[in-house]
Amino acid sequence: MPSVQPVEYAVAVERYLAAAELGAASRRIYRIALDTWAWALADRPAPGGPDRRRARPPVLPLALLDHPDAAARLRAAAAHRATTTDPRTFNRELSTLRAALTWWRAQGWLRTDPAADLRPQPLSDAAGTGPLDPDQLRALFALRAPLREQTLWHLLHESGAPVETALALDVDDLDLLHRRSHLSAAAVHWRAGTARLLPLLVAGRTRGPLFLTDRRAPAATPAADRCPHTGHARLSYRRAAELFTALTRPLAAPAAPWTLRRLRSGHPRRTPVAPGTKPGATGHTDES
Structure with a gap:
């Protein structure tokens, strides 16, 4: 009904x-x-x-x-x-x-589907859309980039985790000894590069978001997205993506700027579905 x-x-x-x-x-x-x-x-x-x-x-x-x-x-x-x-x-x-x-x-709230005629954009296999090659990765990790960015980039590359999953991590989610998150479902695992950087990034912090903004959080920021030690907010997906593209601009072709997804290309993607629908029923890809 x-x-x-x-x-x-x-x-x-x-x-x-x-x-x-x-x-x-x-x-x-x-x-x-x-x-x-x-x-x-x-x-x-x-x-x-x-x-x-x-x-x-x-x-x-x-x-x-x-x-x-x-x-x-x-x-x-x-x-x-x-x-x-x-x-x-x-x-x-x-x-x-x-x-x-x-x-x-x-739910019976709408009679029509105004998006019925809209079609996904074709995904090109041209240069600039696939995973970064070994030489590009070496150049990326050699950049004089801030510790936060280098840690995030290493984590995404080594774990294959969606960007949103990495940015949702809190400091107390981390099991630094075993190089993984404590989360029982969809645990994030990393390797030596990330393991070297994480202790530097979280030094002095025991709780709150792992990746933080450079400025203090606005007053309306939820407590879960605010660091109790610094007062800074959780870094957003959009800001992380903007910084990656800007910092890697000297390494990329002008017509093909690098994007965060190229750090985890080839890993499974999730598909947004309507509640109650089995995953994979829509056939539309959710790239994170």
């Missing part, structure tokens, strides 16, 4: 995320993707950079997705988004939207 339809799009997003079996880090990534589509439906450009995470999306009625022009709005938004982001990010955001739409329709 259909449940009571929420009036606002944002409320529907929160109900979908609450029903989905997602970790806290994944939930943040999915919320950002769904908020991006809210800006599109309002015919307003989504904020970029760090402002994207902090900006409050426009208030929209969920029924707007059933409006006759919703599909056209989404097509225009998708065309614009495809020119401002890489294909894997676009496909992840589109897959997240489709999973949410599927669930909302299953």
Whole structure:
């Protein structure tokens, strides 16, 4: 029996995320993707950079997705988004939207699927999209980059963990002796490079996020994302990606900037699905 339809799009997003079996880090990534589509439906450009995470999306009625022009709005938004982001990010955001739409329709909240005509972007096998080769990795790890960045890069390369999983780690999750996290499910394992850097990164800290921002956290930051020792916030996926691309620019071809995913290429990816759907049912890739 259909449940009571929420009036606002944002409320529907929160109900979908609450029903989905997602970790806290994944939930943040999915919320950002769904908020991006809210800006599109309002015919307003989504904020970029760090402002994207902090900006409050426009208030929209969920029924707007059933409006006759919703599909056209989404097509225009998708065309614009495809020119401002890489294909894997676009496909992840589109897959997240489709999973949410599927669930909302299953609740009886929507009659139509305004994203039915949207298609994923093709993934090129050209140079610049595959894993970094040994020479590139040597050049990367020889960069005079901050300790935080070098530790994250080594961890991603050695563990194959999704970026969101690595950034969700807390200091007390670490088993430094055995080079792994304490998490019983989806434990993260690392090798000598990471093992050498981690003790330096966590020196003096026993709790709180492993990877921290350079500045103190805003007052509204949840306690779980704030370091009790420094007051700094958990480093975000977007900021980590921006720093990687900026710091590796001297090593990359101008037309093919390096992205964090190239540190873990070839490892399994997760697929966002509607709650109650078996993983793999959608066929859309969630690149982290």
